[in-house]
Amino acid sequence: MFDKQKVKLGIAPIGWTNDDMPDLGAENTFEQCVSEMALAGFSGCEVGNKYPKDPSVLKKALTLRGMQVCNAWFSTFLTTKPYEETEKGFIEHITFLKAMGAKVVGVSEQGHSIQGTEKSIFDEKYVMNDAEWDLLCTGLNRLGRVAADMGIILTFHHHMGTVVQTAAEIDRMMENTDPELFNLLFDTGHLAYCGEDYMAVLKKHGKRIRHVHLKDIRPEVIARVREEKLSFLDGVRLGTFTVPGDGAIDFAPVFEVLAQNGYEGWLLVEAEQDPAIANPFEYALKARKYIAEKTGL
Numbered sequence: 001m002f003d004k005q006k007v008k009l010g011i012a013p014i015g016w017t018n019d020d021m022p023d024l025g026a027e028n029t030f031e032q033c034v035s036e037m038a039l040a041g042f043s044g045c046e047v048g049n050k051y052p053k054d055p056s057v058l059k060k061a062l063t064l065r066g067m068q069v070c071n072a073w074f075s076t077f078l079t080t081k082p083y084e085e086t087e088k089g090f091i092e093h094i095t096f097l098k099a100m101g102a103k104v105v106g107v108s109e110q111g112h113s114i115q116g117t118e119k120s121i122f123d124e125k126y127v128m129n130d131a132e133w134d135l136l137c138t139g140l141n142r143l144g145r146v147a148a149d150m151g152i153i154l155t156f157h158h159h160m161g162t163v164v165q166t167a168a169e170i171d172r173m174m175e176n177t178d179p180e181l182f183n184l185l186f187d188t189g190h191l192a193y194c195g196e197d198y199m200a201v202l203k204k205h206g207k208r209i210r211h212v213h214l215k216d217i218r219p220e221v222i223a224r225v226r227e228e229k230l231s232f233l234d235g236v237r238l239g240t241f242t243v244p245g246d247g248a249i250d251f252a253p254v255f256e257v258l259a260q261n262g263y264e265g266w267l268l269v270e271a272e273q274d275p276a277i278a279n280p281f282e283y284a285l286k287a288r289k290y291i292a293e294k295t296g297l
Contacts, residue, residue: 001259001295009288009297010044010070011037012213012270015243015280019049020116021233025275031061033280038065040284041292044266046106047072055099069100070266071155071185071211078139079111079132079163090143094152104211104265105147106185108157108164109136115161120229122194128163136163137176144181155185155211160193161232167196174205183208187270188249189215189241193222199253206261213270214254214287216247236272243271243283245290255295267291 016033017025030050037045045067052058062068074093076086094105112126128136140156147154156173158164164173174184186209191198202209218239225235244251258267269287273280291297 006264009042010266010268011042012046013048014272036281038067041288044068044070069102071104071106074107075110076107077111078136083139104153106155106157108159113162115232118231121161121232122226141178153210155183157185160190167201183210185211187213189217192217202257212267214244215270216242216244216249219248241271243287252294
């Protein structure tokens, strides 16, 4: 299905320690996290707040375990702050990624985002006007050029509670950005969460997907979040997300379409849960076993 030389498996540290809610996994160290990632059979990871900031220190720790950084989240504020502010931090961020050997950066627009607030994730999402759409897409194209000039591929992480959450919002963003400079980070869990047809999005934009987050969902928790008008972070604590093979999403068709589109890059497990309830090593093993069964990787 996939060429093992061109598609690799990674996992996010957010299952061990949650950067948005530091009490979740406060007891888990960086060393434990990356050691268990490697022991579970993954060769790549994204970056958490407990990771060493010095690239040489981080690279040594990961190399010892046969691991590497494949991406790291970057928050843009293109709709609410001057472009130059975002670009300055962006250059620093991708300079770090280049030093770590990463080829991709995943950005998410945090202007008007409610993902880290107490607002109802289903009832209070912000909807952009035409002027804000222009700011976003123009800014993303400019960041795409900056990234390309530095040898990094820019991808966009659509996310619950942000201004690019729905299939229609993804479509508008993709239509108004340069395919040579701008790509999509495809996340199964966030599309399934908001009730969108993730397979339709995958098929429509498959050729521009350059990074993938494998995230599963628990529909019964999502139903509670909707009914009780809870926030995104409330849902995380309750167990909205889980790893592939443990929730409601059938990933076999996802893998098939990615393979048909000649996907190359990282497939990254990302499932933020309370590690005191969902042991991160146990769930990492579960995800790795499921992916092997479905893909042969």
